[in-house]
Amino acid sequence: MVDWPDCHYLAVRREPMYLRSTFLILLPVHPFSKGSHMLNVTVANHSTVADNYDVIVIGAGISGLVAASVLLKDGYRRVLVVDEYDHVGGNHIDYSVGGYTFDIGSFIFQDDSPLLAHLPEILPLYVPINPSWGRLNPQGMVTQYPISIRDDIIAAGPVEWVRILSSVLFARIFRRRLRNARDFAQYWIGAYLLHRSGLGNYMKRFYGLSAEKIDLEFAQKRMLWIKEHASLRGAFRRWVMPAPKSAPNQQLARPRGGFAHLYQGAVQRLESSGVTFFLGAKMQSLQKQDGVLFIDTEGRRVAASRVVSTIPLANIKKLCGLPSDEGLLTVTLISLFFSFSGDRGFKDPILYNFSHTGAWKRLTVYSDFYGRSDGREYFGVEVNADHVLGSVETAEHDFRQHTSANGLFTGDLRLEGSHIVSNAYPVYSDKADERAANAIAALRTLGIESFGRQGGFDYQPTARVSTLHAEAALARK
Numbered sequence: 001m002v003d004w005p006d007c008h009y010l011a012v013r014r015e016p017m018y019l020r021s022t023f024l025i026l027l028p029v030h031p032f033s034k035g036s037h038m039l040n041v042t043v044a045n046h047s048t049v050a051d052n053y054d055v056i057v058i059g060a061g062i063s064g065l066v067a068a069s070v071l072l073k074d075g076y077r078r079v080l081v082v083d084e085y086d087h088v089g090g091n092h093i094d095y096s097v098g099g100y101t102f103d104i105g106s107f108i109f110q111d112d113s114p115l116l117a118h119l120p121e122i123l124p125l126y127v128p129i130n131p132s133w134g135r136l137n138p139q140g141m142v143t144q145y146p147i148s149i150r151d152d153i154i155a156a157g158p159v160e161w162v163r164i165l166s167s168v169l170f171a172r173i174f175r176r177r178l179r180n181a182r183d184f185a186q187y188w189i190g191a192y193l194l195h196r197s198g199l200g201n202y203m204k205r206f207y208g209l210s211a212e213k214i215d216l217e218f219a220q221k222r223m224l225w226i227k228e229h230a231s232l233r234g235a236f237r238r239w240v241m242p243a244p245k246s247a248p249n250q251q252l253a254r255p256r257g258g259f260a261h262l263y264q265g266a267v268q269r270l271e272s273s274g275v276t277f278f279l280g281a282k283m284q285s286l287q288k289q290d291g292v293l294f295i296d297t298e299g300r301r302v303a304a305s306r307v308v309s310t311i312p313l314a315n316i317k318k319l320c321g322l323p324s325d326e327g328l329l330t331v332t333l334i335s336l337f338f339s340f341s342g343d344r345g346f347k348d349p350i351l352y353n354f355s356h357t358g359a360w361k362r363l364t365v366y367s368d369f370y371g372r373s374d375g376r377e378y379f380g381v382e383v384n385a386d387h388v389l390g391s392v393e394t395a396e397h398d399f400r401q402h403t404s405a406n407g408l409f410t411g412d413l414r415l416e417g418s419h420i421v422s423n424a425y426p427v428y429s430d431k432a433d434e435r436a437a438n439a440i441a442a443l444r445t446l447g448i449e450s451f452g453r454q455g456g457f458d459y460q461p462t463a464r465v466s467t468l469h470a471e472a473a474l475a476r477k
């Protein structure tokens with residue numbers, strides 16, 4: 001069961017749909033027209049009056065919110081943000097039950113994020129935290145994330161050192177042709193350490209597919225740290241020119257009251273500046289007529305001469321009646337929410353699963369951020385749905401069995417709830433980025449600008465990155 005955040009403050013004022021039998025004239029609309037907000041349009045044998053906006057943003061996640069803020073700064077006065085969810089923030093989803101509060105994943109923010117220039121109200125609401133990241137390695141030890149020189153290499157002993165070294169030398173000499181993410185990782189740390197450290201297993205949990213099916217370009221973009229830490233040239237450069245010391249940023253978590261509470265003030269200010277939120281909207285079609293884009297939802301028609309989309313490419317193409325034959329894969333994420341009393345067996349609030357078994361990918365102990373409830377700790381666990389046949393029961397069973405076998409969570413472990421989110425991450429296989437670029441280009445010919453984690457089929461790891469990408473996409477236009 002999912003307890004959606006309370007978003008009544010965002011409740012949409014639904015306008016009646018106007019149906020007229022007489023012929024109405026299609027009014028051309030200028031983006032900055034200050035005239036009538038109602039646009040009359042003839043459709044088949046009846047006419048519908050559309051609510052007219054300067055620009056429509058589809059998707060109220062971080063990309064959509066930043067887009068609305070940038071468009072206001074660019075001079076747009078009437079901006080409509082439409083989303084099928086009944087809350088803003090997109091995949092920033094929390095779940096509360098009793099005294100426990102969870103997120104669908106591990107959401108950590110920073111006080112120097114460019115997002116704060118668009119939503120300054122949220123900064124004082126965050127909870128400052130000091131997280132650390134641990135990793136369960138294949139040897140059953142909780143150690144440093146993503147790799148520990150001491151525990152993964154030095155402690156392995158001389159026989160393993162020879163194996164690790166010969167495997168790295170073999171890869172550097174004989175495996176120079178890199179075709180996929182596995183080749184990339186093997187080239188830099190060798191097949192033996194890739195397996196021994198559990199990084200190979202984690203890549204599968206992270207990507208959603210085994211590493212040999214993941215495009216090289218994605219590995220080069222997103223796993224650069226492997227190259228940087230394994231390359232002698234990189235090590236020499238760091239030794240000669242250590243990175244300049246900058247003031248550390250403060251890590252932050254959302255307020256205990258949830259994401260709805262976090263975004264409430266920013267949403268109100270955006271509304272008072274000209275943004276209308278249409279949430280819980282079931283969009284049916286998007287059509288272009290005489291340079292104007294019309295979106296039909298159940299009971300409401302809206303129009304604008306500019307549309308920005310941040311929703312999955314397949315969804316927006318379907319709305320436009322375009323064939324969606326790109327076959328872009330995404331990961332469906334199951335989040336399990338547990339409370340616990342006993343000895344959890346590790347200290348870090350965030351723990352990654354690098355072991356050879358167990359479907360779970362990462363867990364986050366929220367009670368380390370917000371305090372225990374009735375003496376109990378509580379945490380969320382992320383599992384790729386494909387790895388447990390889409391079943392919450394299988395995910396829970398697998399988690400209990402795996403953690404128990406590794407000496408974790410000895411005590412009373414209770415499942416408090418779960419949540420399933422589709423399109424959580426893009427999967428980069430078979431040149432997916434090229435296929436996504438083609439889909440984005442096809443939308444552009446219709447006048448639709450598509451970007452964001454889903455709209456750009458772009459693995460944007462943080463709200464910071466989503467903000468920068470949205471700013472850049474709108475600046476290009």
Ligand SMILES: Cc1cc2nc3c(=O)[nH]c(=O)nc-3n(C[C@H](O)[C@H](O)[C@H](O)COP(=O)(O)OP(=O)(O)OC[C@H]3O[C@@H](n4cnc5c(N)ncnc54)[C@H](O)[C@@H]3O)c2cc1C
Pocket residue numbers: 058059060061062063064082083084085089090091092104105106107108109281283310311312315316333424425451452453454455460461462463464465466
């Ligand atoms: C599990 C997880 C953990 C993360 N951890 C962090 C972290 O620690 N720190 C951090 O900064 N970032 C983190 N991120 C990344 C961050 O959340 C993203 O960068 C950001 O949320 C992307 O925003 P977006 O608007 O592009 O996409 P989304 O948040 O996915 O928003 C897309 C919106 O489109 C809407 N939509 C989809 N289809 C339709 C449709 N047919 N009609 C109408 N609306 C539709 C959805 O309802 C949604 O609101 C994490 C993401 C995930 C999934």
